[in-house]
Amino acid sequence: MIGSTDLSRIQFAANITFHILFPTINLALAWILVFFQQRYNKTGDKKWMNAYKLWVKIFALSFALGVVSGVTMSFQFGTNWPGFMKTVGNIAGPLLGYEVLTAFFLEATFLGIMLYGYGKVSNKVHSLATILVALGTSLSAFWIIVLNSWMHTPIGYKMVDGVAHATNWLEIIFNPSMFYRLFHMMLASGLTVSFLIAGISCYRWLKNDKTESVIISLKTGLYLAAILIPIQIFVGDSLGLNSLKYQPAKIAAIEGIWKTEKSVPLLLFAIPDGKNKTNSYELKIPKMASLLLTHDLNGEIKGLNTFNGNYPPVAPVFFAFRIMAGVGFLMFAVSWIASWQMYRHNKIKDFLAKILVIMTFSGWVATVAGWYVTEIGRQPFLVQGILRTSDAVSSVSQKMVASTLAIYISIYVVLIISYISTIFYMTRREMNTEGGQPLTM
Amino acid sequence: MEQIINNSNWLPVAFAAIMGLAILAYVILDGYDLGVGILINKANDFEKDLMIASIGPFWDANETWLVLGVGILLVAFPIAHGEILTALYLPVCIMIFGLILRGVAFDFRIKAQDKHKKWWNQCFFIGSLIAALAQGYMLGMYILGFKQQFQDILFSIMSAICLAAGYCLIGSSWLIMKTQDQLQKKAVLWANISLKFTALGLALVSISTPWISLRIFNKWFSMPNFIILLPIPLFTGLILIVLYFILKNMKNNNINFPWIPFAGSVVIFMLAFNGLCYSFYPYIIPDKMTIWQAASAESSLMIIFIGTIIVLPCIIGYTFFAYKVFWGKVKIENQ
Numbered sequence: 001m002i003g004s005t006d007l008s009r010i011q012f013a014a015n016i017t018f019h020i021l022f023p024t025i026n027l028a029l030a031w032i033l034v035f036f037q038q039r040y041n042k043t044g045d046k047k048w049m050n051a052y053k054l055w056v057k058i059f060a061l062s063f064a065l066g067v068v069s070g071v072t073m074s075f076q077f078g079t080n081w082p083g084f085m086k087t088v089g090n091i092a093g094p095l096l097g098y099e100v101l102t103a104f105f106l107e108a109t110f111l112g113i114m115l116y117g118y119g120k121v122s123n124k125v126h127s128l129a130t131i132l133v134a135l136g137t138s139l140s141a142f143w144i145i146v147l148n149s150w151m152h153t154p155i156g157y158k159m160v161d162g163v164a165h166a167t168n169w170l171e172i173i174f175n176p177s178m179f180y181r182l183f184h185m186m187l188a189s190g191l192t193v194s195f196l197i198a199g200i201s202c203y204r205w206l207k208n209d210k211t212e213s214v215i216i217s218l219k220t221g222l223y224l225a226a227i228l229i230p231i232q233i234f235v236g237d238s239l240g241l242n243s244l245k246y247q248p249a250k251i252a253a254i255e256g257i258w259k260t261e262k263s264v265p266l267l268l269f270a271i272p273d274g275k276n277k278t279n280s281y282e283l284k285i286p287k288m289a290s291l292l293l294t295h296d297l298n299g300e301i302k303g304l305n306t307f308n309g310n311y312p313p314v315a316p317v318f319f320a321f322r323i324m325a326g327v328g329f330l331m332f333a334v335s336w337i338a339s340w341q342m343y344r345h346n347k348i349k350d351f352l353a354k355i356l357v358i359m360t361f362s363g364w365v366a367t368v369a370g371w372y373v374t375e376i377g378r379q380p381f382l383v384q385g386i387l388r389t390s391d392a393v394s395s396v397s398q399k400m401v402a403s404t405l406a407i408y409i410s411i412y413v414v415l416i417i418s419y420i421s422t423i424f425y426m427t428r429r430e431m432n433t434e435g436g437q438p439l440t441m
Numbered sequence: 442m443e444q445i446i447n448n449s450n451w452l453p454v455a456f457a458a459i460m461g462l463a464i465l466a467y468v469i470l471d472g473y474d475l476g477v478g479i480l481i482n483k484a485n486d487f488e489k490d491l492m493i494a495s496i497g498p499f500w501d502a503n504e505t506w507l508v509l510g511v512g513i514l515l516v517a518f519p520i521a522h523g524e525i526l527t528a529l530y531l532p533v534c535i536m537i538f539g540l541i542l543r544g545v546a547f548d549f550r551i552k553a554q555d556k557h558k559k560w561w562n563q564c565f566f567i568g569s570l571i572a573a574l575a576q577g578y579m580l581g582m583y584i585l586g587f588k589q590q591f592q593d594i595l596f597s598i599m600s601a602i603c604l605a606a607g608y609c610l611i612g613s614s615w616l617i618m619k620t621q622d623q624l625q626k627k628a629v630l631w632a633n634i635s636l637k638f639t640a641l642g643l644a645l646v647s648i649s650t651p652w653i654s655l656r657i658f659n660k661w662f663s664m665p666n667f668i669i670l671l672p673i674p675l676f677t678g679l680i681l682i683v684l685y686f687i688l689k690n691m692k693n694n695n696i697n698f699p700w701i702p703f704a705g706s707v708v709i710f711m712l713a714f715n716g717l718c719y720s721f722y723p724y725i726i727p728d729k730m731t732i733w734q735a736a737s738a739e740s741s742l743m744i745i746f747i748g749t750i751i752v753l754p755c756i757i758g759y760t761f762f763a764y765k766v767f768w769g770k771v772k773i774e775n776q
Contacts, residue, residue: 074512
């Protein structure tokens with residue numbers, strides 16, 4: 001039987017996995033909406049407004065799902081992880097407080113005006129509302145990433161009687177991994193949305209809807225993806241080097257390195273065996289890991305044996321990393337080939353369009369896998385070096401957690417299925433009434 | 442007791458006040474849209490769309506007050522946050538399930554296929570109802586200090602029904618203000634019924650609370666407190682009676698001042714809330730932990746306090762702006 005700590009972890013993981021899907025879309029989609037609206041304001045061309053109209057609806061739907069799952073998290077801190085706030089509340093508290101105060105109200109209030117205010121306020125005010133919503137979502141991402149990165153690379157505090165007290169807020173906010181994580185997440189959002197837009201536009205394309213608003217949406221998605229993916233690979237690599245410095249156990253788990261070695265090979269595939277502390281079925285490139293991580297073919301990398309058992313479960317981190325990186329490189333290839341076709345011929349081959357439809361939600365896969373790498377990779381700590389996950393869990397009984405977990409998961413599964421099918425349904429409906437839909441909900 | 446109150450550190454008091462403000466704002470604002478949700482099944486399809494359109498632009502921001510309330514609890518009183526939410530584990534989860542269902546139903550009911558609309562309407566109703574009931578239940582549990590005896594559970598169930606009735610009252614009053622013609626007349630009827638349940642619930646909770654808790658009894662029924670506090674129940678009773686007659690009048694005649702029931706309900710909520718606050722202060726967990734015992738480090742509180750006094754007026758400002766934008770009777774634009 002699984003203990004209540006693990007059940008609480010699964011519950012929080014389920015909740016945060018479900019939650020992150022929607023901010024990942026909205027973070028970048030908000031700015032794309034600003035872009036569509038500004039293009040319309042400048043050119044007066046209806047195609048931009050048509051694109052705006054479809055995507056603002058998808059934004060609203062994603063926002064609602066993000067809000068309800070976000071509310072859930074603010075409560076789960078208390079219901080399942082009281083030890084977190086007890087130990088690091090003096091630092092996590094103000095950061096979360098600023099998120100609510102500066103971001104949540106801003107986005108929620110102006111979202112109302114953005115969705116329902118068209119025609120009730122001037123176009124200027126409406127455009128401003130769209131910008132403020134985008135600003136709100138980005139601010140929200142900023143504060144939560146500050147907190148999350150501090151949990152990985154804590155600094156600017158002192159411990160008094162087992163409780164963390166802030167000593168330097170600038171250090172806390174601009175902690176060593178903050179900018180890497182912030183950019184990594186922003187870019188992940190940009191890629192998720194560009195593949196979402198490209199996928200939905202290809203879906204319309206394949207259904208023989210080749211109107212101008214489809215073409216500009218497709219171009220927006222593809223070009224954006226093609227620009228962002230190389231930057232993302234670079235930023236991801238930099239974050240990896242940052243983790244090597246501050247969380248070497250995570251890197252050892254990612255690379256599947258059990259013993260400290262020189263000239264470490266890069267494992268493309270393997271099955272990590274936690275019991276015997278070794279890998280089987282290795283498929284490797286000699287010396288490559290040393291080269292990537294230390295920029296030296298013979299560089300030494302610390303193995304898991306040096307951490308006295310304080311290292312994460314290897315297999316999930318190892319596989320999640322390969323899923324994330326694999327999807328990333330697939331995105332690279334597909335977005336570049338498709339962008340090139342679009343740029344040269346102003347159209348896309350059906351075969352490629354089909355691949356893009358399949359990849360509509362590929363950003364979700366990479367993002368979630370990436371979060372698993374970084375969060376599981378921090379275990380057994382909840383806050384690196386300060387607080388163990390097992391010391392933060394609440395005393396709620398195992399049965400209670402198990403029953404709420406079952407309900408949460410069933411709700412989430414139903415909602416994800418509804419969300420995806422509704423997006424495609426809305427797209428089909430939009431195709432039938434292109435341009436005829438009013439902007440209201 | 443004296444010693445506790447004379448504590449020189451004023452920040453926890455300030456945060457208790459801000460948290461109180463956030464919870465009051467939540468109960469009033471999300472109260473009316475939860476109320477509209479509970480009443481949704483009493484309307485026909487066209488009216489349902491109108492009812493939802495009347496709360497559409499606001500519900501999201503309304504719910505954010507809950508996040509602020511629980512956020513301040515989390516931020517300013519982290520130990521209490523853990524204790525309270527652990528003790529209320531199940532009702533909190535049930536409330537969240539309710540809030541999830543209704544929150545997503547808002548969007549899905551319009552965006553999903555027509556054949557599923559009925560289903561999402563149902564989700565909207567059930568979600569609103571169980572969220573309201575769970576909140577009322579938690580309030581009851583909180584008043585009694587999380588005891589789990591039979592009479593405590595009975596009391597909490599009563600408090601759950603009372604709060605849900607209160608939400609229906611403020612929700613139907615909102616509809617009287619925001620709609621016209623038939624739906625408005627229907628709303629008058631709903632307000633009339635929920636007013637009676639609210640009055641009954643308020644009376645039961647007010648009478649039984651001092652009966653169950655000796656501390657609260659002493660706080661209310663000692664001189665001169667009794668005289669000073671007497672206006673709270675008196676005013677509440679007076680407003681309930683006035684509302685009763687106004688609603689009765691609205692049923693049969695023209696509706697001239699459609700905002701009066703809403704204003705009246707808001708005042709009832711404020712008075713009831715004041716009474717509760719008085720009963721609890723200075724405890725954040727009744728009879729167990731004071732706001733000073735639960736507070737975060739002073740330096741951390743100061744950091745948020747500065748932000749709060751700068752940002753909160755802005756939030757209130759643009760909230761008013763949003764209400765001004767959507768002022769007046771709700772209409773449905775051609776879909």
